[in-house]
Amino acid sequence: MMDRKNLFTKRNVIIGAAALAVVLGSIATLVIWRNQPRGIVVAVSNLPDSLNPVLEQNVSGMNAAELVFDGLVNFEVDAESGSLYPELALAESIEQDPKDKKTYTVLIRQAFWHDGNPVVADDVKYSFDAYMDETNASPKRAYLASFIREVRVVNSSTVEIEFVNPIPEFRAYPVLTFKIIPSTYRGRAMSPNMRSGENEREFAVNPVGTGPYRLSNWEIGKWVGFEVNGAYFKGVPKATGIVIKKMIDPVIRMNELRKGRVNLVLETSPMDRSKVAKMSEVDINSYLPYAFYQVAVNLKAFPSVDARKALAMSLDRPSLVPSITDQEVGVVLNPGPFPADLFTRNIPEYVNEQIPNHLPHDPDEARRLSKSGGLAGQTAILLYPDSMGEFGSRMAEGIVRQMASIGLEVEAKRTGDQVFKRMVFDEKSYELALVYCDGFDNLYSDMGRWYRSDGDLNVTGVSDRELDSLFDRWDSEVVTAKWVDLTLALNERISAIAPAMYLCSLEKDVYTRGLGNVAIATDNPFLSVENWTLRN
Numbered sequence: 001m002m003d004r005k006n007l008f009t010k011r012n013v014i015i016g017a018a019a020l021a022v023v024l025g026s027i028a029t030l031v032i033w034r035n036q037p038r039g040i041v042v043a044v045s046n047l048p049d050s051l052n053p054v055l056e057q058n059v060s061g062m063n064a065a066e067l068v069f070d071g072l073v074n075f076e077v078d079a080e081s082g083s084l085y086p087e088l089a090l091a092e093s094i095e096q097d098p099k100d101k102k103t104y105t106v107l108i109r110q111a112f113w114h115d116g117n118p119v120v121a122d123d124v125k126y127s128f129d130a131y132m133d134e135t136n137a138s139p140k141r142a143y144l145a146s147f148i149r150e151v152r153v154v155n156s157s158t159v160e161i162e163f164v165n166p167i168p169e170f171r172a173y174p175v176l177t178f179k180i181i182p183s184t185y186r187g188r189a190m191s192p193n194m195r196s197g198e199n200e201r202e203f204a205v206n207p208v209g210t211g212p213y214r215l216s217n218w219e220i221g222k223w224v225g226f227e228v229n230g231a232y233f234k235g236v237p238k239a240t241g242i243v244i245k246k247m248i249d250p251v252i253r254m255n256e257l258r259k260g261r262v263n264l265v266l267e268t269s270p271m272d273r274s275k276v277a278k279m280s281e282v283d284i285n286s287y288l289p290y291a292f293y294q295v296a297v298n299l300k301a302f303p304s305v306d307a308r309k310a311l312a313m314s315l316d317r318p319s320l321v322p323s324i325t326d327q328e329v330g331v332v333l334n335p336g337p338f339p340a341d342l343f344t345r346n347i348p349e350y351v352n353e354q355i356p357n358h359l360p361h362d363p364d365e366a367r368r369l370s371k372s373g374g375l376a377g378q379t380a381i382l383l384y385p386d387s388m389g390e391f392g393s394r395m396a397e398g399i400v401r402q403m404a405s406i407g408l409e410v411e412a413k414r415t416g417d418q419v420f421k422r423m424v425f426d427e428k429s430y431e432l433a434l435v436y437c438d439g440f441d442n443l444y445s446d447m448g449r450w451y452r453s454d455g456d457l458n459v460t461g462v463s464d465r466e467l468d469s470l471f472d473r474w475d476s477e478v479v480t481a482k483w484v485d486l487t488l489a490l491n492e493r494i495s496a497i498a499p500a501m502y503l504c505s506l507e508k509d510v511y512t513r514g515l516g517n518v519a520i521a522t523d524n525p526f527l528s529v530e531n532w533t534l535r536n
Helices: 004-032 059-068 121-132 141-147 169-175 198-203 250-259 270-276 305-313 317-324 342-346 363-372 386-406 417-426 465-476 480-497
Strands: 040-044 073-077 084-088 091-096 103-108 148-155 158-163 213-219 223-228 241-246 282-287 292-297 331-333 379-385 409-415 432-437 500-506 508-513
Touching: 040 250, 059 213, 059 223, 059 241, 073 169, 084 091, 091 169, 103 121, 121 141, 121 148, 121 158, 141 148, 141 169, 213 241, 250 508, 270 282, 270 386, 270 508, 292 305, 305 363, 305 386, 305 480, 305 500, 317 331, 317 386, 317 500, 342 480, 363 386, 379 386, 379 417, 386 409, 386 417, 386 432, 409 417, 417 432, 465 480
Parallel strands: 040 241, 379 409, 379 432
Antiparallel strands: 073 084, 091 103, 103 158, 148 158, 213 223, 223 241, 282 508, 292 432, 292 500, 331 500
């Protein structure tokens, strides 16, 4: 029998061993804890939810996809002018069939996936098929399907892309910026249904692309790190890494920028500019996005066209500007669905005039239309999302004051982003809604998504055969002068229906510290990221 002394000693040994195991476990935890990667630090409120460009992504995911993937064509930013232009990327050459003008032959350049495999024609066809697969519910599906009928493999380095209608090169190139993904991943063929299997689901969080950076690590809830792709077809990027770091609080983001622990802040407000201008060593990079603000008008709530025109013509846009920004430049007042500078910004060699205004500010006419449309003495609610913050509050309050001039009592109501999306985009159970319309290319090629009878972003309920026919002709027009005429016809017809109150496009600010060669022209900051440098 073991004596009490030995039993006590053995128990001590057991307890001591257990305690040591806890300590060693803690040390092990410390050992596997990853330090933040080195590189350019980008502060964001939310990390990417997916790195698969085919599937729906949040804003951070779409931005990060630009680091990892290329299209046959990429949008680039001219550093001197700040303008956006399409440039051949994975495509070595693109040639239009001179007879039918809707078939393009694409020769794929010698490029490699991050795993070392070459890019081949099957990858291009597979990518298009994945975007088209209904089970993926790709947000790009409707846009691509409206332009492209089929992608055919000719040989290992060549594909034919057949468009639905004849299309000129200056309109075809933006369509071909959709991201190409590999048809084979981890040694296995991928299914076009990217939700179907473990291999396809793994691709969303551990992707292989061809872009200037490749995923290096993902610390859940903290950061996503990207390292340089030394085999990038355009040459080795100048910065060795990119770190997208989560910082929810905008105050913390600004403090970290001031201290030099953050190099780039993307989510900014026009209200902050004067404060940031006083910060030492911080640069303000401004750009005018291909986007605009409007007040969507629900046609069920406002069935009278006179009432809708009264809303539009009561707006005094210039008087709204001082309340939302203290800048005298960087504001484009939009008289209709297309931004006023659509032609002058993109094709000044063809048209050097702004889009005409068919619903000008006219208080007397607005009051007359308000009475004939049964608007006077009514009430309405104007929704705007939390994400617009103080800017949204000031914009909404200014609109409320102007609506009172035609006898309409409007209440501005701020609501959560998810509730706003549900009420405006899903249920369409709103009356008036302050909406930021973005995601366009430089020619606003998918404007039909907002105004076609079956448009997936048609939140107002507009349904007009004449308008649908105009969009059909606009989408297929190959002669620039005729395309301009059709754009003007669209602007006039949409204004006649008056499904929205058109406001403005606003210059956006991006704040940087310690960076060189930064050129930003759209809401995606990484279009020319391979040229950025990180100063000491």
